[in-house]
Amino acid sequence: MLTKKQLDLLKFIQKRVQADGVPPSFDEMKAALDLRSKSGIHRLITALEERGFIRRLAHRARAIEIVKLPESLGGEPTTGFSPRVIEGDRPKGPRPANIEPVAVDALELPVMGRIAAGVPIEAISHVSHHVAVPGPMVSGKGQHYALEVRGDSMIDAGINDGDVVVIRETATADNGDIVVALVEDQEATLKRFFRRGNAIALEAANPAYETRVLPEEKVKVQGRLVGLIRTY
Amino acid sequence: MLTKKQLDLLKFIQKRVQADGVPPSFDEMKAALDLRSKSGIHRLITALEERGFIRRLAHRARAIEIVKLPESLGGEPTTGFSPRVIEGDRPKGPRPANIEPVAVDALELPVMGRIAAGVPIEAISHVSHHVAVPGPMVSGKGQHYALEVRGDSMIDAGINDGDVVVIRETATADNGDIVVALVEDQEATLKRFFRRGNAIALEAANPAYETRVLPEEKVKVQGRLVGLIRTY
DNA sequence: ATCCAATTGCTTCTTGGTTAGCATTGCTCA
C-alpha cells in the first residue's frame, strides 16, 4: 500500500504529533527526510491522503491529521481515541453503536463555504464551520457536506439567501434535480439541472435569472441537493 | 491539525472552562497569549472553529464550547462522556463545566403533527415522531417543538409544503414575525403576524390567500418560527 | 446611556503550501 518514502513520512508525522501535539510543516518534513525541496513532500502527502492514511485541510498550515496507521506500525490506528464523528460523513455500515448517550439521530457536516446562488462566484473551498443535520437527511451512501447559499436565484424553490443546503456528492443528476454544478472548472453554482441532448441547462428558480445552456464538457455536477436548513 | 498558537489557545480555553466553568473572553485570551490585540485571537478562534475543535455562537459573549481535543491533549473526546440534555430544550445558564465532547450538537424535538399553512385545519396535537435540529437553532430560552407544514400559503417566504418548521413557544410576537397562531381556539395556522391597533392581521406569504384580520381576543400566538428543515 | 465584548477593515511581516518543469532511478512488459 505504501512506498518506503511514504511510510517514512507517515512515521515522522506520527512521531511529531505525539511529541509536540502539532504536525510538522512541509519544511520540517523536508528536513526530516533530508530533501532539498518541499515539492517531494507535497507529492508524498498527496499520496498518503489518497490512500486514506491522513486527512487534511487544503491550504491550511499544518492541517494534517493521521487517520490510520499501517499494520506494520502498531496498526490499530486511532487506538484509544474514538471514531471521528465530527468530520465529514458517517462511514458506511451500521452506525457506530456507542457514542451518543442518548440517541440524537444527527451528524455534523462541514460547511464548505458559501455558494453563490445568484451570479456564480465562489468555488467550494474550505471548511468554515460545522452544522448538525438530521440523520435521515443524509441516509444512504455517499459523502455529504453543506454550503451556505448566497443570493436569491433559487428563491422560487424555497431556497433563500443565507440558507444552509446539504449536498450529497455525486457526479450525476437527473433532470430537474437541484445540483451544485462546477462551470468551466471555475464557478460553483446551485441550479436546477436539465440535460438537453449534449448540452446541459442550468436553470435558476427565479425569473430574473436566465437559464444557462452549456456543452456538457463545461459542466461538472459536484453534488445533489438533499436537504435544507434555515435558522431565523 | 493545529498550529502551535492554535493549540496553545485551545489549551488555555480548556483550562479556563475547567477551572471556572466559564470560557474566557477575547481580552482574557489576549492576555493569556500575551498579545496586544484581540484581532489575533479572533483569527485563532476562527481557525479552531474551522477545524472543528470548538463551536460558537456569533456575537455572543464567551459563547465558546470545546467540542473535541487533539489526541495529544488527553483527547478522548466522545468517549466515556456524559449525557447531554437531549430532550426538551437546552438548559439555560452556563453549560456544565466539564467539556462536552459530544459528537453532535443537535437535539431531538417532537413533531407535533401538521399545520395547515393553507386553509387552517388541524390543531396542534400529538407527537408523531422526532427530528434532530442543530443546537444553535434552538439556543436560548423557551420550549421548542416542530411542525410539518401542509399547503402553500407561505411559499413566498420559502416555506414549502412538507417542510418541517421549528417553533419556539411564546405568547408574543413582533410585527412581521412568522408565528403559529391559534384562531378562535380552534384552528392553528402558520402566518405572518401584524398588530393593527386592537386587531391582529394574519398574512399569508402567497397572494392567493387573503390576509385575515381578527380582533385580538380571537388570536393566540402559540409560537414563533425559528427554523426550518427540508429533506428532498 | 454606557460599558464590555466581539467583529471587521487594513496593514505588515513571516511562514508555509502549491505548481510547473525537468532529471533520475528502478521496474515491468513486450
Place this chain on the structure above:
DNA sequence: TGAGCAATGCTAACCAAGAAGCAATTGGAT
C-alpha cells in the same frame, strides 16, 4: 533490451495563510 511508467528528486517562483498590531464599529447587557 528498450519503451513506458511510477516514484522521487531539484529548482524556483508564486501566492495564500498565519500572526500581530491599530482603529473603528456593532451588539448585548446593565
